[in-house]
Amino acid sequence: MNIENTLKQKVAEALQTLFGLQDQPITLQSTLKDFEGSHTLLVFPYTKPLQRKPEEIAQAIGDYLVANAGIVTKYNVVKGFLNLSLSEEAWLASFQMMRKNPAFGTFPDKRKKVMVEFSSPNTNKPLHLGHLRNNFLGWSVAQILSACGYEVIKANLINDRGIHICKSMLAYQKFGKGETPSSSGLKGDHLVGKYYVEFDKLYKAQIKELEAQGMGKEEAEKKAPAIEEAQKMLLAWEKGDKEVVALWKKMNDWVYGGFAETYQKIGVSFDKIYYESNTYKLGKNIVQEGLKKGVFYQKPDGAVCIDLTADGLDNKVVQRGDGTSVYITQDMGTADLKYQDFHIDKSVYVVGNEQDYHFKVLFNIMKKMGRSYAEGMYHVSYGMVELPNGKMKSREGTVVDADELVDEMIRIAEEKTTELGKMDSLKPEELPHLYQIIALGALKYFLLKVDPKKKMLFNPEESVNFQGDAAPFIQYNHARICSILRKAEQDKISYNLPESYAEYKTLHSSEIDLLSVLLALPTKVQEAGEAYSPSILAQYSYEVAKGYSKFFADCSIFKADTDEARNFRIALSAQTAYTLKFVLKLLGIEVPDKM
């Protein structure tokens, strides 16, 4: 039914009829702006078997298509590129098909469950820009997979225990003086983060002092009293020491309060929350199972290992000589736990690329252990967000704080909106929500438009775009269409009846370009799902908005020459609004009706 498949079929037919060629690759791409036509067939691949010039072959196929394909009206040949123009009927027919499908862009239920784990913060400090990239990616990947037909469970594995938490706790014990979020006016996560930084100051000073006394750097890092105390605290926590556990609970609760506020503000939520304090002991049964199966082996000192050298990896310890867990042990256990809880078919981890190796090892092990879900494990690996002067480091305070950044974005959104005088048509009480939509949209789009696996640069001086290739431009096009649809309704124009524009026979090239972009929606959603890449949809949403802007500038809607043209253009606008809203939703971005 869709244009592309019809064309491919007809091209195959042409190759068979004209040249007796079968099973040839058929490569269609969209025609470049500089040439006439909408679809371009590459004929280079046929030159070899046919021993003929590409121009000859292209011309022959072109003639055949015009005569036999029905939907092709004319063609032109540039080197080995056969540019095709399609009939108005073909465009209008596919447009009607799209209009009739209220769920255009979504796929049928696959009857498969996938868990997407993302966010996964440590509870010793507030969220920063890097976490935002993670949260936005995870959320978007979950939405995309859902549109692709999966049942999605969004999970958050909170790292609420370990030496880093003890660092904050220790510093609080030493310097906190009973400070609380309410007494200090600080958000809970920020308060705890403050003591994490305090710890680092103390620790660094102690190292320096020890070094001054002639101790080597490495030894000083191990012997500094602060770190020794923190380690002692961790042991006490593991033994269930009442005082330590009480402090841990208190400070974690502060952090959860802070996180909840941030999550709520950035529009992120979860279906299932795991805590490492509950899962960190898991996995030992898998170690035993692996030993029995011969997947693992035990070294003389008792450490359990796996030899992955045959797979291009190394020897990896999965359990310490003293019988305690390492990182990978608990991840094996948690993988099983997730399966037990939900019987998932796929398990996706949104985690930074510094853990690429870890996940290769984990997935490899779970395959060797014969887990049914192992083939469906996938690491959405993303690059770090860097500042102009390099990486962000929490301990050194060179981070872009998530809460501050969001607030700043909201401030800028208000400023720009006021500057443009765009808030006149809105009630004052609607404005804060609008600013929030625009600010978060800009931020999310900025972080999502870049290919996840690439590192990206954030320059606080230049901030985030509100113009050009940016969410506000896309949102603006949605708002502008809503305005048109309101007018259409006011004027009682029933643009949604296909027969009301069926006679429209003079499509403008901007209309065809826009239509062609809109038709690509399902393909783009599928691509984004297969690649776990929201950036594909971010780019697409911009193409749609740009296509609409061009159309809007070139084609008058309410002053169109005929009622058919007018009705078609309103319907085209409505379809564009649907597409923009649909795609941005998959990116976790809201669209306003007015802005």
Next chain:
RNA sequence: UGCCAUAUAGUUCAAGGGAAGAACGAAGGUUUCCGGAGCCUAAGAUGGGGGUUCGAGUCCCCCUGUGGCAACCA
């Protein structure tokens, strides 16, 4: 040292082996007309060297730069 990423315009990013594209910035134009956060015009780039191919930014090899990993850390 090994492994994995990565290198495109002044800057930030695109380009499923197929005609190198945007945006920002800087230059010029555009508002009697449905929303100018817009539209139009022009300038500007594949780190270096080999190879495979009809065709390479894309695949392979070497070199250089950058980031990450290579813990019985997480």
